[in-house]
Amino acid sequence: MPAEYSTPEYVDVIRRGIVPAFGPPSRPKRVIIVGAGVAGLVAGYELLRAGHDPLILEARNRVGGRICTLREPFSNGLYGEAGAMRIPRAHTLTMMYIDRFGLPTTDFMMESDQTWVHIGGVKRRLAEVRSNPDALGFETAPAEKGRLAGDIWAETIRPLVAQIERDGQAGWDAIYAEYDAYSVREFLELKGWSEGLIEMFGLLNNQEALMNSSFLELFREEAGNYYTNMCQIVGGMDRFVHAFLPELEGRIRYGARMVALDQTPDQAIVHYQTMAGRFQAVGDDAVITAPFPVLRHIEVIKPFSRAKQRAIRQLHYDAAAKIFFQCRRRFWETDDGIYGGGTVTDMPIRNLYYTDWGKETGRGVLLASYTWSEDAQRWGSLTPRDRIEQALENVAVIHPQITTEFEVGASYMWHDDEFAGGAFALFEPGQQTLLHDAIIEPEGRFHFAGEHASLYHAWIQGAIESGLRAAIAVHRAP
Structure with a gap:
């Protein structure tokens, strides 16, 4: 080794x-x-x-690999991040190089109470969903009523996080040995979650397409607080x-x-x-x-x-797809009061992010769709023009302004990139034990x-x- x-x-x-x-x-x-x-x-x-x-x-003809900042076909000063777009401040090595090179950063906002949740044909503000999760109509168990899946998830993994805090690497090793064989779905079923709660978790926490991946992949991110304090590089990754x-x-x-x-x-x-x-x-x-x-x-x-x-x-390796809209004005801020965060939906676009890429120009780039796995592969089966047209139809359900404010669109399918072959490695159940040592040997x-x-x-x-x-x-x- x-x-x-x-x-x-x-x-x-x-x-x-x-x-x-x-x-x-x-x-x-x-x-x-x-x-x-x-x-x-x-x-x-x-x-x-x-x-x-x-x-x-x-x-x-460029450096960066899966750091890929698209500056075309957007207007001057605007761009879209086809690849990496956010950095956890908990990632010490990444932050050290950022500091070494003197690169300016700004917060990457993961959540805002003003964003939308669009499920089952009904659009609600995230704040409303948090105050009344049952309004979403998921068929959860009596003990799960009135609670968000994300809150129950935090409770479910808390003993494992405590094990790591107490035992360090030995705690990690014990968790790897016990849970490497489990997918995310199998872990949730093991912990007694109802099917309705699993569905809520998949939709609201952007995990539905990844339910069959290794539980350890998701747990590492959660235990490491990857999504709680994030930044981005000013001017593009x-x-x-x-x-x-x-x-x-x-x-x-x-x-x-x-x-x-x-x-x-x-x-x-x-x-x-x-x-x-x-x-x-x-x-x-x-x-x-x-x-x-x-x-x-x-x-x-x-x-x-x-x-x-x-x-x-x-x-x-998992598939990933992104679709971008250049907009004449930042209507999500001026009309809807949304500054950062993302909207979740059960429509094909699934996840929509409100970015500040090129904000100083007065225009905006909307990450109209960010999908993984089968969701991404379905977008990849469409022509580039059809991707933009269907995404426009989906976004218009949430933001009718898009039909008059849209200027140009772009998309990127990492699973169709001949020099990538996928967006990122993602262990299936059992692959960490079976393959990791051989990968790095x-x-x-x-x-x-x-x-x-x-x-x-x-x-x-x-x-x-x-x-x-x-x-x-x-x-x-x-």
């Missing part, structure tokens, strides 16, 4: 560098890094600081990845698509394709940050171990990073942690 490090050790590397934290290298190494997403940029940045010679191969470029720009080769991997006892070899032909990059070691759906289609000339092959085949001179090579799936923090782990491993390898 690769060495595992604690958050304080990673913090020390970000603050001082690998050499002060772990000592000088035996000699400087040539390191080939596949992918200029967050994991690849972090690995390259820290290896360069440690005196090594990184080369980053990036198939796209792409400013985060662009902050690495003054050091790394000359070491990135764009338009270089990995097609095969090979290694000898002394070298890691990455074959890549550009419009000009096929080439190879040779290094002492390599860091592969490509998502496993992409790696599945790469020729590995000296095959990986059976455990790694199984992990590449079986690791589940090096294969000779190849090391693996990316949000999938962490337990912070879907978060920038996971990409950073894995990039740091891979950089330290390369630095310390003989």
Whole structure:
């Protein structure tokens, strides 16, 4: 197994560098890094600081990976976050890089009492739903009447949170051993929830499409307080990845698509394709940050171990879809008094977020729909034009003003992105025990990073942690 490090050790590397934290290298190494997403940029940045010679191969013509700020087709100053759009302040490593680069942040508002809940054809303010949950008409058990599913969820997991607070990592290990085999739905059924309460939780807490994923995925987020204190980077999330470029720009080769991997006892070899032909990059070691759906289609000339092959085949990635509307004015604020937060609905758009992206222009970008899993795949089956038209119909039910204030729309389907193959890794029940160790295990001179090579799936923090782990491993390898 690769060495595992604690958050304080990673913090020390970000603050001082690998050499002060772990000592000088035996000699400087040539390191080939596949992918200029967050994991690849972090690995390259820290290896360069440690005196090594990184080369980053990036198939796209931009850095960032699944940090993807769309500035087209929007008007000047407006943008939409197709990928990562919010950062928990509890994510220490992410916040340290933000501070290191001096990036300004502002709050990302997750909730507002003025947002809408539209279920069963009836539209109510969130404040009204909180004061009278029974008005939603869910067939809950007598003991659940008059209560929100989110409040009961907090009570249900409180003993597990207390176990972690009391026992630390030993508490986590015990919870992993007991609950890894459970999906979210199976956990709720185990705890005696009625079907009506499960449905309420799925709709109001944006979990319905994820009910069959591992319970541990949701619990990690809740126990870590990911959603209680969030921020965003002023001017767009792409400013985060662009902050690495003054050091790394000359070491990135764009338009270089990995097609095969090979290694000898002394070298890691990455074959890549550009419009000009096929080439190879040779290094002492390599860091592969490509998502496993992409790696599945790469020729590995000296095959990986059976455990790694199984992990590449079986690791589940979830679909995600976003639809954006540029609006002539910010009617949700001026007309409805909504400043931040999101509306939930059982219509196909499911979740609608009121953003402040480009607010200084006077116009607004509405995240008209953010969906996952089967909900997202259904949007992906439509043409781009049909997505905008149907989303407009849905949003008009909640905000009739959209028909006169809409200017332009855009959409992004991560499961249709050839360089992503999905939005993020998401364990199915049992996959943490079965696959995680194999996911992060090096294969000779190849090391693996990316949000999938962490337990912070879907978060920038996971990409950073894995990039740091891979950089330290390369630095310390003989």
